[in-house]
Amino acid sequence: MLKYIGLRLIHSLFVLFGLSILIFFIARIMPGDPARVALGPLATEEQVQKLREEMHLDKPFPVQYYFWLRSVLHGDLGKSLYTKRPIIKDLNEYLPATLELVFTSFLISLVFGQVSGVLSGYFKNTWFDGLSRLVAYIGVATPSFAVAIFLLLIFSHILGFIPAVGRISIIMKPPPRVTGFLILDGMIAGQFKVALNGLKHIILPAFSLAVAHIAQEGRVTRSSIVDNMQKDYVAAHIVHGIPTKSVIFKYLLKPSLIPTVSIMGLDFAFIIANAFLVELVFMWPGFARYAVTVMLNKDLNAIVAVVLIIGAVFAVVNLIVDIVVSFLDPRIRLQRRGG
Amino acid sequence: MPKNEIAASAFTAKRINISKGWYKFSRNPLSVLGLTVLIIIVLAAVLAPYITPYPEHAGPYTNFRESSLPPSLKHFFGTDTVGRDVFSRVIFGYRFSLLLAAVVITLSVPPGILLGLVAGYTRRKWLEVGIMRITDIFLAVPPLVLALAVTAMLSPKLLNQMMAISLMWWPWYCRLVYSVTSSLRHEYFVHDAELTGVGRGFILTRAILPNCVGPILTKITLDMGFVIILGASLSFIGLGVQPPKPGLGTMVADGAKRLPAEWWMAVFPALAIMLVILSFNLIGDGLRDMFAVEEI
Numbered sequence: 001m002l003k004y005i006g007l008r009l010i011h012s013l014f015v016l017f018g019l020s021i022l023i024f025f026i027a028r029i030m031p032g033d034p035a036r037v038a039l040g041p042l043a044t045e046e047q048v049q050k051l052r053e054e055m056h057l058d059k060p061f062p063v064q065y066y067f068w069l070r071s072v073l074h075g076d077l078g079k080s081l082y083t084k085r086p087i088i089k090d091l092n093e094y095l096p097a098t099l100e101l102v103f104t105s106f107l108i109s110l111v112f113g114q115v116s117g118v119l120s121g122y123f124k125n126t127w128f129d130g131l132s133r134l135v136a137y138i139g140v141a142t143p144s145f146a147v148a149i150f151l152l153l154i155f156s157h158i159l160g161f162i163p164a165v166g167r168i169s170i171i172m173k174p175p176p177r178v179t180g181f182l183i184l185d186g187m188i189a190g191q192f193k194v195a196l197n198g199l200k201h202i203i204l205p206a207f208s209l210a211v212a213h214i215a216q217e218g219r220v221t222r223s224s225i226v227d228n229m230q231k232d233y234v235a236a237h238i239v240h241g242i243p244t245k246s247v248i249f250k251y252l253l254k255p256s257l258i259p260t261v262s263i264m265g266l267d268f269a270f271i272i273a274n275a276f277l278v279e280l281v282f283m284w285p286g287f288a289r290y291a292v293t294v295m296l297n298k299d300l301n302a303i304v305a306v307v308l309i310i311g312a313v314f315a316v317v318n319l320i321v322d323i324v325v326s327f328l329d330p331r332i333r334l335q336r337r338g339g
Numbered sequence: 340m341p342k343n344e345i346a347a348s349a350f351t352a353k354r355i356n357i358s359k360g361w362y363k364f365s366r367n368p369l370s371v372l373g374l375t376v377l378i379i380i381v382l383a384a385v386l387a388p389y390i391t392p393y394p395e396h397a398g399p400y401t402n403f404r405e406s407s408l409p410p411s412l413k414h415f416f417g418t419d420t421v422g423r424d425v426f427s428r429v430i431f432g433y434r435f436s437l438l439l440a441a442v443v444i445t446l447s448v449p450p451g452i453l454l455g456l457v458a459g460y461t462r463r464k465w466l467e468v469g470i471m472r473i474t475d476i477f478l479a480v481p482p483l484v485l486a487l488a489v490t491a492m493l494s495p496k497l498l499n500q501m502m503a504i505s506l507m508w509w510p511w512y513c514r515l516v517y518s519v520t521s522s523l524r525h526e527y528f529v530h531d532a533e534l535t536g537v538g539r540g541f542i543l544t545r546a547i548l549p550n551c552v553g554p555i556l557t558k559i560t561l562d563m564g565f566v567i568i569l570g571a572s573l574s575f576i577g578l579g580v581q582p583p584k585p586g587l588g589t590m591v592a593d594g595a596k597r598l599p600a601e602w603w604m605a606v607f608p609a610l611a612i613m614l615v616i617l618s619f620n621l622i623g624d625g626l627r628d629m630f631a632v633e634e635i
Contacts, residue, residue, distance in 0.1 A: 018476035030492045141617040146609035157599030273481035295491035
């Protein structure tokens with residue numbers, strides 16, 4: 001098992017290294033002078049020249065990459081040309097908000113996806129199954145920003161009981177920062193009102209991100225439940241008189257979870273990507289909105305950093321998913337131990 | 340002549356598949372519905388200048404006397420803030436979405452298939468590993484993020500958006516074709532073809548490629564919808580079709596600023612995006628069933 005994790009880790013590092021070359025290369029072959037773009041048309045030639053030297057733009061590509069990689073390995077992602085601050089500082093400020101949103105939404109899609117999957121697998125070909133299939137079709141076909149707008153329109157504007165934008169009401173003072181996750185911090189500080197307020201704010205954006213994945217995970221779970229229900233071991237349990245409920249939850253659910261968990265890494269990636277859109281709609285002060293801002297301002301340093309950070313988060317999540325799957329499925333675990 | 344035999348068998352097999360396949364496809368009412376809706380959308384988009392009520396509204400047209408009107412018989416989807424007919428603009432918007440999907444698929448599928456065939460068939464381990472690790476790198480970040488970064492670094496317009504998404508898209512096909520090819524690599528019919536002494540190109544295109552057609556076609560239809568979502572997302576952020584041209588994503592973004600009072604400006608373009616993606620997905624499901632049955 002350890003050997004397997006080690007190999008996966010090396011693979012992830014290799015992929016991240018390749019990704020850094022790819023994105024760095026793309027950033028450098030773009031038309032236009034990054035230093036000039038950063039400083040704007042009003043800067044003098046000397047200023048531009050100075051920044052060019054600072055960024056090593058006057059040297060050949062491999063040398064530029066070497067300098068850049070060296071500072072990244074020292075924990076320095078460079079300076080944002082747009083916010084004029086070290087990128088690591090910007091990340092520290094914005095990343096927790098996005099991770100809070102993404103994790104919440106991941107949790108929602110997990111719980112709702114499983115429940116609807118199990119129910120529609122159990123009540124196969126009934127009205128519930130039909131309804132969940134219809135919702136799945138629509139959910140997968142709806143871009144997350146459209147979901148966000150529909151939810152915003154229905155729950156905030158028409159029904160009016162959920163605040164529309166932001167992370168917390170303006171009149172509230174955010175709790176002292178411990179984890180950077182507002183709801184958790186609120187609970188740690190004992191300010192449950194703040195935590196509740198944060199929870200109210202996160203529900204709509206988190207659901208906007210989750211809808212497509214609830215639909216998809218639900219369908220995957222359903223089909224694997226239906227598959228497994230026809231297996232002999234389930235029939236044997238039923239014949240032995242074990243109550244249906246415990247057959248489902250004790251014996252059926254675990255093997256049926258494997259395909260769902262396997263697609264979760266990909267789901268997570270899409271939730272992060274879609275956060276780029278949903279944060280815009282809900283004015284969520286997070287990393288994705290920061291990313292969009294630096295992208296629209298052609299801040300090359302920050303763009304490269306943003307892509308790498310997302311690659312790194314994605315790599316970690318995939319690693320976790322692989323480990324979880326191997327725990328759920330003894331066959332995979334044993335196979336790896338044997339090989 | 341073994342060459343001709345292989346060619347002939349591949350050819351006849353394909354011919355039978357089409358009529359049989361259509362029969363199977365047409366058994367699924369939802370897929371047929373999807374196909375019908377898609378044909379209507381494509382026709383409407385192609386004929387947009389002739390069939391939309393206000394074709395001139397697709398450009399920089401203004402008429403402030405009719406601005407921000409709610410949906411009515413005169414303007415099915417209402418009008419936007421400068422008085423342009425949202426319905427006409429949605430139909431024109433489909434042109435950009437469909438064009439984007441078609442261009443991305445055309446640009447990214449052939450290189451993906453080629454690299455997948457090579458990686459799956461070659462006996463040189465370094466070539467196989469090399470190609471597949473490169474696809475890993477491209478798949479290490481969600482396509483939206485990489486496409487966003489690339490489009491942003493170029494400049495925001497439809498052409499760059501097409502290039503950026505195409506650059507992100509070939510690895511998926513490479514992987515798909517690779518997995519089919521490497522599983523067929525040691526089948527008897529491939530060995531037989533090798534023994535007859537036909538060229539490698541012939542084996543790849545006539546013996547292996549026909550087996551990839553089903554999964555590739557299914558993936559293409561599902562991807563059309565996916566690319567349209569991606570394009571609309573980029574436009575929504577402001578990195579796609581530039582105003583005054585009517586991009587569906589751009590229209591949703593502009594309309595979102597007018598919520599909730601003038602809801603029609605965002606809601607109808609959003610529904611239009613959903614409709615086209617839904618129809619592609621329904622067709623994709625039909626194709627998947629069709630080819631799945633075929634394999635057994």
